[in-house]
Amino acid sequence: MKQISTSSSLAARQLLWCALLAEECARWGVQHVFICPGSRSAPLATAFAAHPALRCHVHFDERGAAFAALGVARSSLRPAAVITTSGTAVANLLPAVLEAYEDAVPLLLLTADRPPELRNCGANQTCQQNTLLVSHCRFFFDVPPHNSVCAPAVLLSTLDEALAKSLHPLAGPVQLNLQMREPLLAANMDPAYPLALPQLGKFFTAEELAPLRQWLRTKECYLPLAPAVSDAQQVLQHIRHFQPQLLLCGSLRSAPQQQAVLALSHALGVSCFADICSGLRGQSTNVFAAHAVLQSAPSKGNPTEKNKPPPPAQLRVLRVGGRFIHPQVEIWCAAQLTLQLTDGRRIHPTHAPRRILVASIETLLKELPPPSLEPSPSTATTTVPTAHLQTAAAAAVPQPHSTDAAKVAAVETYAPYGSALFLGNSLSVRLFDQHWRGRPDITAIAANRGVSGIDGNIATAVGCALGWQRPTIAVVGDQTALHDLNSLALLHLLNEQTTPFTLILLNNGGGRIFEQLGHTACTRHPEVFLGVQLKDFSAAARLWDLPYRRAHNVQELARLLKKPHHHRLLEVTF
Numbered sequence: 001m002k003q004i005s006t007s008s009s010l011a012a013r014q015l016l017w018c019a020l021l022a023e024e025c026a027r028w029g030v031q032h033v034f035i036c037p038g039s040r041s042a043p044l045a046t047a048f049a050a051h052p053a054l055r056c057h058v059h060f061d062e063r064g065a066a067f068a069a070l071g072v073a074r075s076s077l078r079p080a081a082v083i084t085t086s087g088t089a090v091a092n093l094l095p096a097v098l099e100a101y102e103d104a105v106p107l108l109l110l111t112a113d114r115p116p117e118l119r120n121c122g123a124n125q126t127c128q129q130n131t132l133l134v135s136h137c138r139f140f141f142d143v144p145p146h147n148s149v150c151a152p153a154v155l156l157s158t159l160d161e162a163l164a165k166s167l168h169p170l171a172g173p174v175q176l177n178l179q180m181r182e183p184l185l186a187a188n189m190d191p192a193y194p195l196a197l198p199q200l201g202k203f204f205t206a207e208e209l210a211p212l213r214q215w216l217r218t219k220e221c222y223l224p225l226a227p228a229v230s231d232a233q234q235v236l237q238h239i240r241h242f243q244p245q246l247l248l249c250g251s252l253r254s255a256p257q258q259q260a261v262l263a264l265s266h267a268l269g270v271s272c273f274a275d276i277c278s279g280l281r282g283q284s285t286n287v288f289a290a291h292a293v294l295q296s297a298p299s300k301g302n303p304t305e306k307n308k309p310p311p312p313a314q315l316r317v318l319r320v321g322g323r324f325i326h327p328q329v330e331i332w333c334a335a336q337l338t339l340q341l342t343d344g345r346r347i348h349p350t351h352a353p354r355r356i357l358v359a360s361i362e363t364l365l366k367e368l369p370p371p372s373l374e375p376s377p378s379t380a381t382t383t384v385p386t387a388h389l390q391t392a393a394a395a396a397v398p399q400p401h402s403t404d405a406a407k408v409a410a411v412e413t414y415a416p417y418g419s420a421l422f423l424g425n426s427l428s429v430r431l432f433d434q435h436w437r438g439r440p441d442i443t444a445i446a447a448n449r450g451v452s453g454i455d456g457n458i459a460t461a462v463g464c465a466l467g468w469q470r471p472t473i474a475v476v477g478d479q480t481a482l483h484d485l486n487s488l489a490l491l492h493l494l495n496e497q498t499t500p501f502t503l504i505l506l507n508n509g510g511g512r513i514f515e516q517l518g519h520t521a522c523t524r525h526p527e528v529f530l531g532v533q534l535k536d537f538s539a540a541a542r543l544w545d546l547p548y549r550r551a552h553n554v555q556e557l558a559r560l561l562k563k564p565h566h567h568r569l570l571e572v573t574f
Contacts, residue, residue, distance in 0.1 A: 008183070012189055013204070014043050014181070015186065015189060015190075016195075018048070020152055021110070022047045023194070024160065025159070030108065032054075032072045034080065036059060036060065038084060039085060040114070043112075044180075045083055050190045051191075062093055065082055066093045067455075067459035068460065068463035068487070068490055068493075069107060070099060073105050073463075074103075074105050075464040075466075078106065079166045080463070086112050086129060090111045091129070093109060093111075096456055101172050103322065104172055104345055104450075106172065107174070108173075108176075111176070112178055112180050114126045134175070136173065138171075138174050139166070143179060156215070156222040159176065194216075196216060197216060200216075238339075238357055239339065239357075240268075244318035245317070246315050246336075247261070247272040248272075248318070248333060249280060249290070250320070251321055251447075252279060255443065258280055259365050261274075261278070261321070262283060264318075265284075271286050275321070275323075276289075276429075277433075287438070289436075290326065293332050316339075317338045318338075319338050327349075338354040408436055410561060415439075417441050419470065419471040419472065420446075420464065420470050420471070420472045421446070422457075422475070423474075426477070426513045427477050431506075446460075454479060455483045457483075457484055458474070458487040458488060461474035461503070462501070465499070466497075472501050478509070478533075479510050481537065482534065488544045494567055503569045504572060507573050509530065510533045536571070547567070551570060553574050
């Protein structure tokens with residue numbers, strides 16, 4: 001190793017060490033980096049902020065920053081990065097990491113830490129953070145300090161491995177825990193991009209830089225790792241051999257996935273029953289709400305339904321996509337003969353017998369374009385056994401006669417053309433799943449349903465809007481908003497965008513989801529379940545200088561939704 005003795009030289013070497021990470025992230029296509037200010041992470045923050053290809057956002061709250069990065073990654077399908085200092089800052093990443101892990105969202109966590117000599121000795125702001133997140137990361141590496149035996153090539157190849165595993169075979173969070181030694185920064189020094197041998201040669205040996213010479217001459221990743229591609233022909237052969245009679249679709253996250261499901265439904269000649277987070281409702285007359293499968297059985301005590309022919313005992317169901325908002329859909333699916341096409345996630349809470357096929361749904365579209373997906377004679381009439389489900393779905397089309405349905409209908413009617421939706425947990429997303437009929441121009445619909453937490457939903461919505469780059473409407477409840485008030489500060493990140501962002505806050509007095517879930521104790525002990533009841537969020541809007549309006553009825557909500565705007569908070573109190 002080159003002998004470097006002065007403090008400024010050691011700090012400069014550490015800054016360039018971090019610059020290698022920034023450059024490689026940019027080459028991988030990382031666009032958004034969320035930086036939480038801190039001392040130990042100062043070299044990382046400086047190196048990434050100076051890179052011209054990286055869009056850096058600064059937020060004071062690590063939990064909110066992580067959820068915002070989650071939103072960007074969810075909507076753009078690219079890893080987003082979070083940079084934090086050491087100690088409790090790392091612990092605050094955990095809620096977003098849990099969501100990313102369970103819902104397969106790529107997230108790169110760059111956490112600064114103390115070097116080995118400052119661990120387990122009472123040093124300030126130090127804890128066992130190298131074990132905090134590892135159980136919910138697809139990849140973890142405790143990166144030694146820059147002036148240790150860890151060469152630059154090791155740093156780059158480790159980052160490449162982490163980014164590859166954030167995407168394949170199953171997307172999720174990855175963490176590099178970077179040990180930083182003092183001196184942390186040199187005065188008045190920023191890395192110069194693009195990185196070049198003369199700059200690096202001042203602080204790294206020729207032996208250290210030898211593996212990087214080709215990398216420095218190109219714009220390619222140090223170790224580009226290509227994922228395995230599934231054989232679409234073989235996947236289709238399995239599906240056709242199963243002869244499904246119905247396609248049941250959970251959440252989807254991209255247009256190629258949506259196109260593949262629609263093409264597959266057409267090719268098999270079957271109807272598609274889709275969750276709201278699939279974005280498929282309104283895209284075809286052959287797409288129905290997933291919860292409609294629950295309405296096919298005759299109602300008890302209804303004499304008008306006694307003479308109806310009973311539905312088939314079991315249907316052959318092809319189940320694709322992620323989770324369903326309505327948990328009873330999975331229970332219904334468990335009673336059928338099911339073939340599940342999964343990306344590798346285990347989404348099977350009933351544990352009922354079924355066949356599992358691991359493959360990416362978009363592979364079907366990529367390898368076999370829609371013209372090759374034509375109905376075969378053996379499957380052209382498979383919609384007949386599911387006619388009772390289609391009838392039930394048509395009868396279940398909601399009319400805006402109820403207050404909840406009226407709220408959803410107002411958004412569905414007056415949302416700007418081509419809008420995207422983010423739906424908060426827990427009641428908001430359930431209301432929209434129940435009443436949303438769909439619009440052909442609204443296909444991007446997201447929710448944090450990995451662990452279905454009510455924290456970080458505003459931050460995630462802002463991140464989704466950054467990734468979608470289209471008009472975005474986020475709908476959250478009052479309790480969800482209270483859990484994430486800090487993230488109202490993130491709305492300023494959208495000021496550079498010309499597309500509007502509307503945060504609709506459904507204020508129903510707090511915690512009303514428990515009333516719908518049938519908890520009788522909610523009635524006897526409302527103080528335990530309903531939580532803090534904030535009657536007015538206008539003060540929160542003023543704190544962050546956000547335009548604020550309040551709708552007391554559906555007519556006011558419709559009028560406000562139709563009014564041109566940039567970014568705003570609409571509180572709904574009816």
